[in-house]
Amino acid sequence: MRVSHRVQPVFDDPNLVGYAGLVPALALAESAGLHELLGEQLSVESPNAVVKSVGVVAGMLAGADSIDDLDRLRHGGMDKLFDGIRAPSTYGSFLRSFTHGHVKQLDAVSSRLLARLTARAPGLLGGGTDPEGIGFVDLDDTIRQVHGYAKQAAAYGYNKTYGLNAMLAVISTPLAAPVIVASSLRKGNTASGKGSAAMLTRAVTTARKAGVTARLLGRADSAFYRHDLVAAMVKAGMWFSVTVRLNKAVTGAITRIPEEAWTPIQYPNAVWENDPSLPEGGYWVSDAEVAETCFVAFSSKKKAHRIRCRLVVRRVRRLQPKASDGTVQGELFAAYRHHGFITNSTLSTVAADQHHRGHAIIEQVIAELKDGPLAHLPSGKYTANAAWLAYAVTAFNLSRALGVLAGKRHARARAATIRDELIQLPGRIANHARNQIVHLPTDWPWEHAWQQMFDHTTRPPPALAA
Template sequence: MKVARPVLRGPRRRKASGLPDQLSHTHPVTASAFDDRNLLAEAGLIPVLGLAQDCGLDDLADEHLTLPTDKGAHAGRKVTALVAGMVAGADSIDDMALLRHGAMPTVFDHPYAPSTLGSFLRTFSFGHVRQLDAVAARFLQGLAERTPLVGGPEVGGRILVDLDDTIVPVHGHAKQGSGYGYTGVRGLNALIATATTDGRAPVIVGQRLRRGGCGSPRGASRMVSDALATLGRLRPQLSPGSVLVRADSAFYGHPTVSAALRSGADVSVTVRMTATVKAAIAAIDETAWTPIEYTDAVYDEQAGRWISRAEVAEIDFTAFTRLASERTPGRLVVRRIPDLREHTDGQGTLFDAWRFHAFFTTTDPAVLDTVAADKIHRGHAIIEQVHADLKNSALAHLPSGRFAANSAWLVLAVMAFNLTRAAATLTGARLVRATTATIRRTLISVPARIASSARRLTLHLPRRWPWESEWNQLFTHTRHRRPQVT
């Protein structure tokens, strides 16, 4: 005799009309046609490029770029086109075709073909990339003057400059400069410097593309000097000691640290566990350790568990003692957590019972005590979010086989990143710290229809757009008439 098995059902869902995940039965879609010349898929490009124009992007590129032949002509317009495509989500040269759809030729003057922009990029040499660096720095200065991108003069607190590199993967052997770096993945190495102020998302103040197999500290001292010089132009009222440069142990060396100190900044750099550092840690008195609690638990991959408690202490330390001229006095701040891994080598030592993370800092202990210095140093991980943001946008690919063209692509990607962030700061507090993908989804990728009347264009955007208020604020701030949406 067969026994009927009970039928297991989940909770019954009440059917409701008009749900977003249901297609309409009353008005089914039965046909489609790409035939409307008055539609825009990226209406947010209009106010964003208005902001870029206000900051003089075209003029800066025309002034500083000296690219040869007809392929380098009209550099300002071509740089603006590439930045516009990246703001709209392009991550390859072919993607620049999105600048020519629908009503784009109406609202923008003569959009370039992707092949023209590709030929323009391949004209770059190393010297031209440095010229583009100058354009990016001055463009960032213009953005900071016209938007609260890095805060105004009234914004106090410390400015945090983070330095780190990342590998941009490439495929194939045709990419000039590609190689295997510290990740074991073939790619090119992008060195990035960011600046973060209170209540603001990071902005990129320095960038450099390097061959994939180069060491992390290569060229880092020059990058620090250039980034701090750019920051000085953004915030000329900076007081001594108000800038802190943070980096991981790959950049712990006299050239990088001394470059920051010469520019008037303090440093907070992770150190490697050398014999000198271990001796300094062993000299810390047991009563000097102060318990701390992490705001969020941190996963320890080696121990295989979540860590929420630790202890910190500090000791006076002189870095780079090999040469008398390089000796740099400061503080060695050490964080320790219990090492719960099993050890089978007999009697445990100090370094078997605890796991240590130490960093060298030149900050004044009267301004940042041990606990505060450790907390600020841990915030260096924010630069990983910038790397992820870039790789989720224009830096998803390095599109050319030529190294100089890819170097120019990186600089343009940084300009698009900063422009997008600057535009978001004009919309109120809701998107000030948003990622590029969020800003693109809410402000840039907004469909619209254009209508012409008395030689004026009006944008008709979707009714009940969730970010209508933010979009209108951006549109108003960039010297345009507020759109009349009915």
């Protein structure tokens, strides 16, 4: 491909827009009750707070990752399609007017909006309404790096990075991609698991309000191996699956597992060996094996607070370093890396391990946020950045609902894919019989998905959830 003619660029068309996909996106937000929820819940002392809030969310949907980047909404004919577009300086002043209480109000808006989005896009939590099904609640945190000493609450965190700590809780099912059900911005040096029990309770409440009736399995890594979190999962009637730290109690339990108890599992580079003599028809040839044993977690606590559960362990053979001639020295004793987690589920050992490894799905959500609105924490004020995270959660869940409405191809697509294929769509505005017509590119590869999304979002909404 090459340029076929001499091109002369001229920025002179007032009827062009670069984000035609914001029309169905904001139509979905409005029909799901975002404006009403903001009007009811948000009490920040700023004129037109609802309009400004929706503007921030719209900018994030379009790809804005900083306050200045919200200026991308002010071009061409955008003011003909949308009312209330503001300058970045106005959005910045608005965000800096937030207090901690106002951020909590945004969290409440996001929680209620998710319930309403599931009514507009039933597949958003597909399988979650099956009482016999399963839903996964994952918790994790990340350090978002910042620069300069004017950033309030910034500090060096566990990974030696100077920044702020964001903790998230997401819910997913075997049929549905994850949506965010709770979030919190903390000081940069906050311990990962601090406050996780309260966040777990918030997440479960939001999931239930969104119509999830399936059994919930809470998953977390070893940084969240805490009694209060596991106890909160038990209190909520959940299964838990939490990675343990390899302390003396855990290593002692692992050493007591008999060698014949280890079962090979499907793992990267595993090979299936057919064997008709076995009930399963064969077995996996793999360097990874699993086994389990009974375990009492948090044995240093009072007897009433100890948790009896299963300790499931996966071991992976350590790769031996090559010698200078490229050969590998033979092993006298096999050496393994052990990864253990506690669980109270009734799943088989292999199934429990497979579900636990699925916890990595929250890492993808964090990566998507960092590739979008959380590329920066744009303000020097802590509460402004906390509000920015809350708006990012709303934008993420909206984009996930748009993908579901667009059809199977986009139902589990990443936020960047939805943004590139469904939102960042150029259009030209034309007036006809007092109606605005948006002319879109011919042969757009995702035309059918976009039209399907548009048709769904412009239909009369069903009765909204309370």
